[in-house]
Amino acid sequence: MQTFSSILKKPDTKGGLTFIELPFNPAKVFNVSKGTIKVYGTINGVEYRNKLISRGNGLYIMTVDKALQKRIVFTGEDLKIEVTMNLDESAMQGSGKRENVEKHTCDMDVLTAIKTRRSIRIFKSEEIEKSKIQTILEAGFCAPTAKNKRPWYFIVTRNKDFLTNLIKVDAGQSNYLPLACADCCIIVCGDKSIQGVTEFLLEDCSAAAQNMLLAAHGLGLGATWCSLPRASKRNKYACEFYNLSDKVIPLAIIALGYPAEEKEFAPRYDETKVHWEIGEEYPAE
Template sequence: MVVSCTSSPQGEKATSANAALDNIFARKSVREYLDKGVEKEKIDLMLRAGMAAPSARDLRPWEFIVINDRATLDSMAAALPYAKMLTQVRYAMVVCGDSARSSLWYLDCSAAAQNILLAAESLGLGAVWTAAYPYEDRMQVVRKFTVLPDSVLPLCVIPFGYPATSQQPKQKFDENKVHYNKY
């Protein structure tokens, strides 16, 4: 599958010879979706991207749950304060970590979640990170609808699908937040 990025850091058509950077700069949080299914191949690529993330001591403590049950998505949307868009999607991915495997599970799983978001962008999908961890009430909601073992903790819920609107990525670069020890 050949994938191309459609916008650059300035919101124009990508002209860079660096597709990876173009994709990073094009990533945005999508909260409105079309009522359209996502191909299994794309879901599999997102999962593969998540599992390609770096992991402390290569422990790979992540676990992924793909939710496609309408009742579960709607129930989670009703209970999670920042995941109301779950009512619009046909799929969500829960990124979880096994705390028994690694005390740094949330770091490894954050890298995996970012890879999933970037993969979604590169595949023409929209996605958004909605936090579960470290909020105990949100984690309990996710646990209720996913029946996780005690040691597996939910990091985030990522609703994904085809975007309903076209939007430009936010320009987040801030030169004032860059400091050099010596240059």
């Protein structure tokens, strides 16, 4: 781990970058011969994850975006900072670290999948193949995220003790029926140290959750998005059971299984909820 002190300054020009100049060459120190250098560490004790920008001749900077500025309480006045920095090897290995996923495809077109997906809450006892779970996870990993931060972790669990207790905690607060008979569940967690803006964290993870519901449906599986409200006992229980750091928050739990119920397609297009302002009349099609 590298540590250094610096002074964070307001940019010279309006709209300019707020950044930290590194007092060492990270390519040499971290032994990185090519590609983007990704790092994590702390600034005045506040955790960050970021990538470095080369300015040539071994000089590198790290930008400090608005969210991080807020977290380290940088108001624009010169701020003395103590920085720790490590190479973020897992982020740099990226997809290279992934297991080879047996690719499943489906014949359903994307619009049909979106329109016919329904929450399935009753499942058969049949086990879902690991490759199908991986295909569902891959759909989650493909979701769009603010600034492409991909701030998620997915916990795939068949742990009956965990699921039984999760249903009991806060019993009656929500419909956890799907968790009771699911073959397995995916807990979608967001990492605040990767995505510091809470709205983005929720949106990123929700996009991943929706992708996974659609992928499950496309594979002929059933799924239900179950809530894990932030301040609830069950959220706390999930954090404790999986020993999550206080930066990692479980946001949803998706119950998965082979469906034991069928649901009709229910049309939902509602013209009264749409405001058209496109400045022209379309001729009838």
